[in-house]
Amino acid sequence: MSIRSQAKINGTGATVAGAMIMTFVQGPNLNLPWTRKLGIQEQKQGEVTLQHTIIGGSMIIIGCFSWACFMILQAVTLRTYPAELSLTAWICLLATAEATTLALVMEKGNVSAWFIKWDMKLLAASYTGIFCSGIAYYLQGVVMKARGPVFVTAFSPLNMVIVAVLSSFILDEQMYLGR
Template sequence: MNRLEKLAIRTWAGKAKVTGTLLGIGGAMVLTFYKGPQINIWSTKVHLLKHKDQHVAASHRGMDNHVLGSLLAVASCFSYATWLIIQAKMGERYPCDYSSTALMCATASVQTVVYAICKERNWSAWKLGWNIRLLTVAYTGFLASGFMVVLITWCVRKRGPLFVSVFNPLMLVFVAILGSLILDEKLHLGSIIGGVLIVIGLYAMLWAKGEEMKSMARLSHSKSSKEAEIITVGTAPAENDEDAIASGVSAAATANPRQ
């Protein structure tokens, strides 16, 4: 709609772009909805959620609504895609990554505080101790909100929103790997198949974007060469005319030396 990307389905780059998108979505769906037999690749004794808070566990049991969660997940995907397009448009007029990130984080903080106060009235749930909750809040604030938004804004301005969005399904692969390493979650066959499909789709998209950038560079180079030729051809007759006029004046002066 905003013509930030060209599909070009007849070219190999366009076909790879569509194929990579479908593989990424399919891999994410397989990793999420299909488990299959359990696969034991490694085993660690780290389990950060071993002593889980009873209040958090009870609240998780009370929010077991898969339909509403699925609808909100789809709405989150559309919102994230729209946000990337807005970032691409905003970066053309306001290319200040740090100040725009600070404004977005401040606005989001106000919204989340108001929503949290409305939903959670138990003030004991707001307390942070020296445990996994403090680590989660610190990680979310510094990396997931601050550093990540700055990096996404910079990448969108440099390469476009599609280049940034193709790395989003890769997050599921890292979640599955880190979950098995530090949360004692088990890997299944669906996790392996989905991760492989996501990586293949990512490489296909990156290859397509690389080919598009090469073709755009060749096109811009050819346009600049043509413009240079037009300028050269346009200025050449004027120099020839000046030479002809100078030779005519010298010939006339030779024929009539008294003049």
């Protein structure tokens, strides 16, 4: 096995291990000045059970594995299909078809769920679709084509840290050392 392959496997393993540590280890509360202190009643409502922790850990493992497979598939596809923008359009179109199918199954005749309302939910979905998916996939393709998939995936663990910090600012979530 080549050194590059070993580095990729070790990097994926380190990412999964870091995600598991963040999931299973709950250290002390980081009393950050911008988050409010929780009362005893609020702490009990937000308790995490062992079952939730196991399900969350399993979902993280599945997510990390799926993301690694997607990156490999995108890198292989870009070798034979060099149009990054067109590939991004195909990825988003197929994701829309999959999400629509899943929504049809989950909503089971709830017609009101399909009405478009001009509110924050529409804005959030539009922002996520345009910026978090469309532009991000395009930029990943460009960088992947120029530098390779390892360069793109090297920044994936940083996403969890950024989300944790922003959730403490925006959503006023308590941060713990670990979970």
